[in-house]
Amino acid sequence: MEWFPVKLLTGSFNRCGRDWGKNQGCFINPFCRLYLITKGGAHVLIGEREHELRSGNAYFLPGNLPSRNRCDDFMEVYWVHFAPQSLWLEYFLDRYKEVHVWPLDRLRFWKPVYSLLKEFPLPENSPGNYRLQSFFLFLLSDLLEEKPPEDDTPLLLRLKNALLFMDREYLRNPPLSVLAAKAGMAPNYFHRKFKEVFPGFTPHSYMETKRMRDAKALLATGHSLKETAEMTGYANVFYFSRSFKKVFRKSPSQARKEINS
Amino acid sequence: MEWFPVKLLTGSFNRCGRDWGKNQGCFINPFCRLYLITKGGAHVLIGEREHELRSGNAYFLPGNLPSRNRCDDFMEVYWVHFAPQSLWLEYFLDRYKEVHVWPLDRLRFWKPVYSLLKEFPLPENSPGNYRLQSFFLFLLSDLLEEKPPEDDTPLLLRLKNALLFMDREYLRNPPLSVLAAKAGMAPNYFHRKFKEVFPGFTPHSYMETKRMRDAKALLATGHSLKETAEMTGYANVFYFSRSFKKVFRKSPSQARKEINS
Incomplete structure (x- = not known):
């Protein structure tokens, strides 16, 4: 993949x-x-x-x-x-x-x-x-x-496997322990280092943001709320909407209205 | 995506x-x-x-x-x-x-x-x-x-949206009704036409095969059975193993042994 x-x-x-x-x-x-x-x-x-x-x-x-x-x-x-x-x-x-x-x-x-x-x-x-x-x-x-990223960022090199893994698996929201293991770090240490590299994000809020960007694209191409929730890994429309609001500060239905107008 | x-x-x-x-x-x-x-x-x-x-x-x-x-x-x-x-x-x-x-x-x-x-x-x-x-x-x-595929294949043109959708969503195993709707066809008709175009496959066995190919790659890179099952959309290792056997005619653990030997 x-x-x-x-x-x-x-x-x-x-x-x-x-x-x-x-x-x-x-x-x-x-x-x-x-x-x-x-x-x-x-x-x-x-x-x-x-x-x-x-x-x-x-x-x-x-x-x-x-x-x-x-x-x-x-x-x-x-x-x-x-x-x-x-x-x-x-x-x-x-x-x-x-x-x-x-x-x-x-x-x-x-x-x-x-x-x-x-x-x-x-x-x-x-x-x-x-x-x-x-x-x-x-x-x-x-x-x-x-500007090879390896040059000045030994930390990034250590995070690399975890980052590539998150790129592939963010829809499945893998647990912190699995992510940390990819970087060969203890979970708490990984969490802290990730926040250093991506200020404003935790590993999970990062993956959530990616899922919600996908969701926005799906809504824009005419998918229903339920379909979009399912496709972005949410079994439940309620939790989906909550995530969406957290990321975009508006509800999925508002976002859809704006897209269609 | x-x-x-x-x-x-x-x-x-x-x-x-x-x-x-x-x-x-x-x-x-x-x-x-x-x-x-x-x-x-x-x-x-x-x-x-x-x-x-x-x-x-x-x-x-x-x-x-x-x-x-x-x-x-x-x-x-x-x-x-x-x-x-x-x-x-x-x-x-x-x-x-x-x-x-x-x-x-x-x-x-x-x-x-x-x-x-x-x-x-x-x-x-x-x-x-x-x-x-x-x-x-x-x-x-x-x-x-x-050799543009459109030229001689009006059927493919009709299936195209459903195929692109399956490429993206096979991990989530979307229901037949959703796939058929993408092609603007009734579910049974879509199922029949899909089999015509991809002999030996149904829409779902096709997506299953794709998931199992991913699974094989994950096993080969050292993921556990449980992790691999989760990442390919199976909540249950038993169902995962059953699918894997169906596609590769061997169990995931056998496959992993062969990869590692």
Whole structure:
């Protein structure tokens, strides 16, 4: 059972003008972005630094950082917003706070592939969608190569097996003792170390959040509350709704209404 | 929740001599193969046709067909055996009975990537492993493009939603009524059509087989019977063992002994 490590959320090709980002101001952007700029340019604030985006380059912009977009003239851009699907990659991308640049020239093999972003989203299991996923794996491999997570994080290395296990098994909500054993740690110690690496989360609240993100996607594609609860590992709609509220601060039915409106 | 569509089972780079395939004779090869031949050549029987494998070409050889290998001189080859992880791709590759050829020249962009097969298996989440997966998605997209499954299979198009759903949800063993609804069919009709498309399987025996394949992999990586049963959706070790025996004709403990010996 292997996962494709990222989820491509939205994408397209656009010509942005001076109004780009004007209404948004500075905000915490929750997803990672890939911009491939064919003409013009713009400026993006990521964290505390402003970056110039220039035609002829591709940019990986990390998520979960304060950001602001500004365009003084115009920019023609292929773009995708994406989110890691695996805990391991999530951790890796969370640590990756810089902007990565590829000259488009170095990506020319991929030009017919990223041009497909004009038709995003492509049908599941279509050749085009496979090519787009292939492209993403290739770009991610560049990021990983540039900044291998092993280098400065002996703790992460020890947690790695447990993290990979949680990525696969979060729907089943494995007990703390099983997770800790994967990392070769005592349960309490594992719990503490996990909180150090993922501030704001415990192992179980992390897996719960992942289940609830799945639930949100299922609700958005028309599944009933009962079906969604079952598919995310809850035998009982009541417990499911309670978890959902805890994570999203609204009930599943409210969330569905908002999605459908 | 998206899956990586294939599992890379084994791979390497080898120089084969005249003894290649001699002891195997003709047998049903259960997995798909990719051969990238850098020197020499060989012959492979696939189904009823013998194919010459020549240096300077890459070959996709479909699985589940009678096959025989023969080498009159020598062959230097990067190779991988792989299996589809998704029902949809499994169906697609099952219908794909021909040999697909790529001139290596057309894959020259990928040379540093397939050269990594010398180090197979690569660590999970390593840049090399991402690149190898990227390469596979790219090759699969070529196969899909050459032979789009939609073309001659209106039945498959109708089953598609149910198949994709089963790929995701087989661990949860969704009821027939839910599966049939995904295909917009009445349960009995769906059951009959599924058997037509996947001879030897019912929707539930298919999902059971997938769960048991997962179970086998979990046992092989040192999980206990109880853990494995839980992780493959069985609350009860007895029912789990019964399913396992049905699929593999041996008990989980026997299977584990064989794996460890």
